[in-house]
Structure formats: C-alpha cells, structure tokens
Amino acid sequence: MNMRLFLSPPHMSGKEQQYIAEVFQSNYIAPLGAFVNRFEESIKTYTGTSNALALSSATAGLHLALRVLGVGAGDYVLASSFTFIGSVNAIVYQNAHPIFVDSDESWNISPELLKVAIQKAPKKPKALIITHLYGQVCKLDEIVALCKEEGIWLIEDAAESLGASYRDRQSGTFGDMAVYSFNGNKILTTSGGGMLVSENEAWMAKARFLSTQAKEDTLHYEHKEIGYNYRLSNVLAAIGVAQMEVLDERVKRRREIFALYKKILGENEEIAFMPELENSRGNRWLTTLTFAKTNPKKIIHALEESNIESRPLWKPMHLQPLFAEALCVQDGTSQGLFEQGICLPSGSSMSGEDVVRVCEMIQKELV
Template identity: 35%
Template sequence: MILLKNTIYFSSMLLLSGPNISGNEWKYMKDCLDTGWVSSVGGYVDKFELMNAEFSGAKYCVATSSGTTALHICLILNNVQANDYVIAPNITFIASINSIKYTGADPILIDVDPATWQMDLQLLEEFLQEETRIDENVCVLKKDGRKIKAIMPVHVLGNMCDMDKLMMLAEKYKLVVIEDSTEALGSYYKGKHAGTIGHMGTFSFNGNKIITTGGGGMILTDDPALAKRAKHLTTQAKSDSFEYIHDEIGYNYRLVNTAAAMGVGQMELLPKFVLRKHEIASFYQDQLAGVGDIEFQKIHKDVNPNWWLITLKTSRQNAILKILNENKMQSRPFWVPMNKLTMFANNIYYSKKDHSQELYQSCVSIPCSTNITNNQMEAVANKIKEIF
C-alpha cells in the first residue's frame, strides 16, 4: 500500500483541538448502518438541523457538507456574482476567501484589530467612507464602479468584533452581512449567538472544531424563503419529488445521515464542551499570566467567546513552536495573511500598519481539545515557561 505523502498520524501527539467522541455518537451512527440510512437523507439530518437551530436561536438551519460549502451557498443566496466585491478580514482561514472566489467575486481584505484579532471596524469605516459611494442604492467601489455586495465578518478563534457597529455600517452602506461563524459555535454577542446577528451565518463541523461530524457545515437564517432555497441549492436543485427535474444549477452540498448522526451525539455534549473550553482558557491564562511578553486575544465587553482555539501572542513564537512540537504537543502558527497568498496578492488589502503580518509572526496556538486534562495543560504551560 502506498501512503499519500501528507498522511500524518497523530496517535502519540497531544492534539491542538482534536475530536472528543464521548457520548451517543457510536450508537446513533450504528443506527444508520443497521437501518441502511447512510446517505444524503435521513432522520438524523433533520434532527441535527433542529438541534442547531435550538442551540443557536436561528429560526432555520440547513446542514451542508462543510463550512466552506455553507459559505458558498450563503453568498449565492445573497446574489453575490462575478465581478462583485465582498469585504472580509485579512486574517482568516483560506476557506472564507475561497468561497468568495467561487462566485467569481473578489475579496476586499481589511486589516485586523491588533487587540481582538478580528476585522478592524475603524479601518472598515474609513475604507467605506473614503473608497466607496452609494449608486442607486448599491455600494460601489469609487475607483472602478464595481458593486460591493456583502461583508463577511469572521469570528476568528471564536472571538467576535463589535457586531452592533458592524451591522450599523452594513446598513449605512447597503451591505448584506454573512457571518463566517464556523469557529464560533457557542460564542455570543450581547446574548445573541454568533451567526444569528447578520443576515445569514454558518458553522463548520470539521474535525478540529468544538464539535465535529468528521466534516460538515450549517447555514443559519431567520428567513424561511432563504432556508428553503438553501436546502434546494444544496440538494441539486431538484424540483420534482419523483422525476429528475432540476430548475437551476444546484450543488451536491448536503450532509450525509451518518455524519449528522455523529453530530446529534456531539450536540448533546456541546454545552459541556463550551464550559470546558472556558475552563481551558482560564487555566492557561492563570498559568501564563506575566510569563515573558505573552498576551491573549482581547475580548470585547459584549462578547462571550467559546474560546475555541487558545492562541498566544509573543515574540518567542518560533521557540514555542519548536519546543512544543518536539515534545509532541501540537502547536501551530497563525494563518498566513490572505494578502500574502499568491492567489489573493492582487486583491485590495486595506491597512495602515499591517497588524495581520505582526500577528502572523507572533501568534501560536496551543493544545486545547475539550478532552485535554489539567495535567496535560500544566505540562504545556511548563514547557512554555522554560523558554522564558
């Protein structure tokens, strides 16, 4: 057997943010296997959608094959088309920006706030004031007249920006807000769940997220028509229940029943996982308080984050990455800023001080799976302290 080169086995590694399968996942997945309901429809998909709606407070949830496909569908549903622009932060996982590119639109990348690491709303406001105008009720970029259709705030690491301000700007400039809340299941702004504040939101259930279905995503909306169309588009746009009649170009973006079954088991555990992430954040903050120049992400006063991925900012980034990984404690740098990737290098990047680059060169994510033990966290913290 030939193994693909990028196949990595983590069996002896303390994972950054690994899955915690400790409830009814086996039972529900076995039920799918026993009954043969393993594919693209089944009761667990409906149940998983309902549980997500109940947990987040969204009126409707539509399950998808991934967070990326959820974002893609949200953009299509909001009429984002080729040659349009969508505003997004320069620090995010590439999937946010890829989803914009899938529609043929281009991203406008805004630098991030050096304290919260979310899109810098001051810069966003300046950009909208200086570089755009409203033409027949549509926001356009002054320099080329192309339409700006949406803003995609990304709740980076489960933290959030001042959403009131963002929504105010969106309203003023006639922009739709699609929340990339893929990392923010269990995060709140003024008591409202991430993904339910903008016009549409998304979750991801990739293996490293707070809960997982192996791979999967969710679209959140309060609009019944959008929800119906999201279901239609993600299931090949079939318009007849018997005949193969399709009324537009649809997508095979549905979540399979086996994955949803795992998701139902995980949703039952989610409240416990959110609590544990909070405990993990407090533990590391206590252990690493005053150690060298280590800083944590600042949290806006109205935000209650899920603390999805514990990340430190420090000048000793390289040393920490080296020592932790050598000791089988998985640690990672921040994403390469989007403007530094060749595919997006020609897109607009609005920045005054390039905080994205500074964060990229100083951030380290450390092990924080929900099933990490206090002893394991202490060992990680001690290794970091040794460096200082």
C-alpha cells in the same frame, strides 16, 4: 515518548456509536434521513435561529450564502483578512472579487478599516464575510449597524465560534446568513460538516434547493440552473446530534483550559492573550497568544520535540500568494499577529496536567 498532544482533536460524547447504529438499523445511511432533521433542529434550538441547513462543510455553506444573496461575477465582497482560507474561497468560486480588511486590537475585523474599505471599493460591495476568530466574536454592534446603513449583506463565518455569544445572543444570529463548521478540529465535529443558518425562509429554501443539484419539483429530473451536491449524510448527522448534546460542556472546558493557561503564563510581560470583547463570551476554541520578543517558531519547534502540536496564527489573506492582486485595507495588525502569535493545544479532552506541561515548556524557551 508521551502520547501526541493535538491542537484540537475530536472529543466524543459517548452517544455517537449508538446513534450511528440507529442509522444503520433504519437503513437510512442514504439518502437523507431523520438524523439530518434532528441535527438541524438541535442547532435551531441551541442558537435560536429559525432555519438551519446541514451541509458537507461550512465552505459549502458560504458558497450557498453568496449564491442566494446574489453575489456573482464582477461583484465585490468585503472579508476579514485574518482568517482561514475556507472563509473566502467561495468569493472566488463566484468569480467575485474579495476586498480584505485588517484586524484591530480585538484581533478581529476592524470596523474603522471596514469604513475605509467601503469608501475605497471600485463599486459598492454586495456582502461582507466576518470571521469570529478562534471562537471570539467580532465588534458586532458596529458591524451590524454599518452593514444596515450601507446596504451590504452581512455573512457571519461562525465556523470556529459555535457556542460563543454576544450580549447573550449566539454568534451566527446577527448577520443575514451564517455558517458553523463541524470539521475535524472544531469544538464539535462530525468528522466533516457544516450548517447554514438564517432567519430568511425564502433564502434558506433556495439554499436547500441548490444544495441538492437544483432539481425542479417534477417527477423526472428537470434542471433550470446550476446546483451542487452539498448535503450532509445521515450517518454524519448522527454524530452531530450526539455532539450537540455536550456543546455547553465543551465550551465550559475550553474556557477552563484558557483560564489555566492565562493563570500560569499571564503574569509574563512577554505574553498577550487574544482578548475577549466586553459583553461577549467566547468559546475559546483555541487558546492563542502573542510573544513580544520570543520567536513563536522556536516555541513551536520545542513543543514538537515533545510531541506537542502547536501552530502559528492564521496567515492573513492579503499576504497569501493567491491573493497578491486582491484589494486590501491593512495597517500591519494581522501581519504582526501572524509573526508573533501561536495557537496552543486546546482540546476539551486535555487535562490540567497537560496544560501545565505545555506552559513549563514555553517558559523554558522565552527570551
């Protein structure tokens, strides 16, 4: 049996162990330490944001963002329906209500349906969380303008889109706040971790305070509000610093893998790849496509028999049993994508031969 071909396995730069050794030499495996600062600085430099906060996960970052922006019990928060649950869990943590909005032909949130959702909301939504799905950016011009016009905070879930850009600006720099994820399957990984970014210094100072148990600035332990233990360890930040050094290479390789899949499979009328918006450059975190006729489950099972991991596209939030009662504005788009779509192995360490092998197996299974 061939070695398992994973969807998106970690890909080390080679510097990780050296930096981790430095952490141990300094004995700053805890609490925070120099690598946490370096990791934050590297994100600031790469993305062009002024403030960054290294956290244990992107989910934690979204929770802090909602807290800082004043979203609380009974508030409404608009969100992309076609996403991973980590994008919206924090709405529930805050006892607020999600309003899910369907996708359009971009596969990302539809600005038109967003307008409908704002009209239909029982009261004015406080915030919107958009996901740049699979590393491809949303229609940011329309969304940013709409949020400004309506007075709704914009939070970018850039968990999957580190290194993607729109009009030459990095994803995660368009909203009021944004998160990146360094979870195990992302374009870069710290095994687990996240980063919150924003231009607003006061919000970021508040997020920093809340992320370390909301301890007041006193000698003893004084607390006036509830906080969290959400900071990233210095050991994991050392991995992050090493990973950031190769981000451009990783984006380049993921885009090459996408291009090769497209070259081999793109002629087939059965197959449609996730589009890339004009004026944008996605990181192609995962190569994703839909089949017009073939059932994707058949392909997933066939690939699995050859020890190749592939997955259905995200099941939209408005179809999740957990959110059966939640408000949503949908027109069947993301449901169709979920039923017809697939994520293919896309790791930056995969070879061209691997891509060819996956394509040949898919071609054999097509209706």
